[in-house]
Amino acid sequence: MTVTTMFPQLRSVELAEGVRARAFAAGETLVQVVEIAPGAVLPPHSHDEAQAGILVSGRLTLLIGEEERVMEPLRTAYMIAPGVPHAARNPTSEPTVSIDLKRLVDRPCSSGFIELGDRKKTKLGLFNEFFVGDWFEIMISTLEAGGQMPDHRHRHEQIGYVIGGAAYRMTVGGEEHEHGPGDAYYAAPMVSHSAVNDSAESSLNFVAFIPPRYHRPADDGSPLLASVPTAGEPA
Ligand SMILES: [Fe+2]
Ligand SMILES: [Fe+2]
Structure with missing residues (x-):
C-alpha cells in the first residue's frame, strides 16, 4: 500500500505500562488510538498541547483537573486545555480503546466532558x-x-x-x-x-x-460542557 499524508500510516508506541497507542500525524494534529489494559493507569500529567477525544470501547475513568468521570463508549467525549493535569485508568477487566487528538491550539480552550445531546x-x-x-x-x-x-x-x-x-x-x-x-x-x-x-x-x-464544522460550541444554548475551573478564574 502506498502511504501518503492523506492516508497516514499508524505507528505503535508504548505510553505507559499496559497503555499502548497506535499514532499518526494529521497535519499539526497527533492522533492516537489508545488501548488501556485492564487495571492499567495513565499517570497524572499535563502538556502544552490541547487534548480531546472519545472512548470507543470499554469503560475509562478519566480525571481532568478536579473532575473525575467514568466515560461511556461513544456517549461522552472530553477536552483538556493546555497545562491542565489529567490522568486515566481502566477500572474494568476488559481492555478499553479511546481515540485522542493532541495539538497546539491558538485560541482559548476549556476543559471538561461533552455529552452526546441530540446533535x-x-x-x-x-x-x-x-x-x-x-x-x-x-x-x-x-x-x-x-x-x-x-x-x-x-x-x-x-x-x-x-x-x-x-x-x-x-x-x-x-x-x-x-x-x-x-x-x-x-x-x-x-x-x-x-x-x-x-x-x-x-x-x-x-x-x-x-475547527468545528457543523456546530459552533454551545450554539443551541444548552449546557454542553461541564467545565473545570482553571487557575486564576473567579470562584
Ligand atoms: Fe495528555
Ligand atoms: Fe468533509
Whole structure:
C-alpha cells in the first residue's frame, strides 16, 4: 500500500505500562488510538498541547483537573486545555480503546466532558452524531451499506479513522484507497474528499473537524460542557 499524508500510516508506541497507542500525524494534529489494559493507569500529567477525544470501547475513568468521570463508549467525549493535569485508568477487566487528538491550539480552550445531546444528522446513507468542543468537533459517522459521502471540500481540516465494520472506497485529493477498520485519512483544508460504501455492511467511523464544522460550541444554548475551573478564574 502506498502511504501518503492523506492516508497516514499508524505507528505503535508504548505510553505507559499496559497503555499502548497506535499514532499518526494529521497535519499539526497527533492522533492516537489508545488501548488501556485492564487495571492499567495513565499517570497524572499535563502538556502544552490541547487534548480531546472519545472512548470507543470499554469503560475509562478519566480525571481532568478536579473532575473525575467514568466515560461511556461513544456517549461522552472530553477536552483538556493546555497545562491542565489529567490522568486515566481502566477500572474494568476488559481492555478499553479511546481515540485522542493532541495539538497546539491558538485560541482559548476549556476543559471538561461533552455529552452526546441530540446533535444528529442523517443523509444519503450516513448517520452522524456530534460532540462539539471549542477547537474541534468529533463526529461518529455510520456509513450504511450502499451509502456515500459525495465529493466536497471545506476550510476545516478533517481527520478520519475507521473504528469497525465494512471497508469502503475513500478518496482524498483524487487518491482512492480501500479503507477498512484501523485505517486513517487526513483531508487538509480545501482538499476534496468522498466515500462510497459498496459493501453489504455498514462502517463505523471516527471523524474530527478542526475547527468545528457543523456546530459552533454551545450554539443551541444548552449546557454542553461541564467545565473545570482553571487557575486564576473567579470562584
Ligand atoms: Fe495528555
Ligand atoms: Fe468533509
